[in-house]
Amino acid sequence: MSVENENITRIELDGKEFILIGTAHVSKNSAELVKEVIEAEQPDSVCVELDEQRYQSIVDGNKWKDTDIFKVIKEKKAPLLLMNLALSSFQKRIANQFGINAGQEMIQGIQSAKDTGAELVLADRNIQTTFSRIWGNVGFKGKMMLLAQVIASVFSNEKITEEELEKMKNQDTINAVLSEFTEAFPRLKKPLIDERDQYLSQKIKEAKGPKVVAVLGAAHVPGIKEEIKQDHDLRQLNELPAKSSFPKYIGWLIPIIIISMIVYTFVTNPEVGMQQTMSWILFHGTFSALGTALAFGHPLAILTAFVAAPITALDPITAAGWFAGIVQAYFSRPSVRDFENLAEDVFSFKGFWHNKVTRVLLVVVFANLGSSLGTFIGAADVVRLFLKNFI
Structure with missing residues (x-):
């Protein structure tokens, strides 16, 4: 016995039958349809739109206890973890408002x-890979806008209207959180939608x-219907974006120019040279320390940001946020309870700042943002003093 429904798509390909269930991540009826179809069809495999990380978060609600916060900082994954937490907060808000358990x-x-x-297949690409490919496509301005939208989505108290809820029934959860951002950066449709359609279709095939049987967000079904006819290289789709050599050269060129100007001055x-040095130190240190303070960082983390920022700004390999974050994590070490409470704490402004895990992440991000701002202002003042002295 087979189930027929407008949300079910059947594809015959290479002697196999693929049954795509287009679900709504925020619909109560979708789970019932999934149960009905799988029981009726008795498939050999069931593919779900999850990666290993999201699967583990479903089957093991305590997975956060195993998070190594120091490793997150050292591997530069603090912004990506913040995005993950924003998704959790967004889903929690929907669940609380409409009584719907997203997913x-x-x-x-x-x-x-x-x-x-049936054999269970986790068919989606790792969410960290998707975020990394998004992160690598937006440049500095885009990164600032993306972080701003992610943080705003966490702290938003706006109610979701019924009209917005209906629209979200045909959207991916990630798309819903980043909808405004993707309008500003249309090229992000590729890593966010197109590449995942290709990845999902290959895993299903x-x-x-x-x-x-494949359980998918309805937004992916049209793309998968086309992409499943082609072969896709999963290894290539899993590759992290290659870093352009241009930013690397610029990253070293700017410090060389700044140091050369100060030394020559x-x-x-010597008097003007001292002014340049103090300008560089004070702008970097002050803005980075201010960012750490805004994240309610530990006093020693604030001091570390002030001291580290002027130095790390001259070294493209390191960042002030790393040092401030490590000091924050050391002196205000997250407990098991903090990791266990993450799902609830990210739902509110107070909880986000109170939880020691998210506070460490915010210290890393805000210290780096402050240092970046200090680079622009400090470098401009060094150049100004240089030109004033020699012209």
């Missing part, structure tokens, strides 16, 4: 695969058995 259809897909003996006019 319930994926949970049902996992359970139904287990009940019917490679699933074992002659009959495969010291030789010819």
Whole structure:
């Protein structure tokens, strides 16, 4: 017996039958449809639109306890973890307002695969890879805008209207959070939608058995219907964006120019050279320390940001936020309780700042933002003094 529904798409390809269930991540009816289809079809494999990380967050609500906050800082993943937390906050807001458990259809897909003996396939690309490919496509201005929107989405107290909810029923959760941002950066449709369609379609096509059911967000079904006809290189889709050599050269060129100007000025006019040095130190140190203070950082983390920023600004390999974040994590070490409470704490402004995990992340990000601002202002003042002295 087969189930027919407007949200079900059947594809025959290479002797296999693929049954795509277009679900709404915020609809109560989608989970019921998933259960009904899998029980009726008895597929060999069930693919769900989850990666390993999101799957673990469903089956193990305490996974945060294993997070190594120092490793997150050293691997420069603080902004990416903040984005993950923003998604959690967004989903929590929907659940609280409408009594809808976002992602319930994926949970049902996992359970139904287990009940019917079908092989479960985690078909989505790692969310960190997707965020990394987005992060690598927006430049400095885009990164600032993206972080601003992510943080704003966490602290927003606006109610979601019924009209917005209906629109979200045809959207990916990530798309919903970043909808305004993708309008400003249309090229992000590729890593956010197109590449994931390709990845999902290839994983579905490679699933074992002659009959495969795929539980997908409705927004992905049209793309997958086309992409499944082609072969896609999963290794290539999983590659992190290659870093352009241009920013690397610029990253070293600016410090060389700044140091050269200060040294030359010291030789010819020590007084002005001292002014340049103090300008560089004070602008970097002050703005980075201010950013750390805004994140309610530990006093020693604030001091570390002040001391580290003028030095790390001359070294493209390091960043003031690393040092400030490590000091923050050391003197205000997150406890198991902080990790366990993350899901609830990210739902409110107070909780976001109170939780020691998110505070460490905010210290890293805000210290780096302050240092970056100090670079522009400090470098401009060094050049101004140089030109004033020699012209």
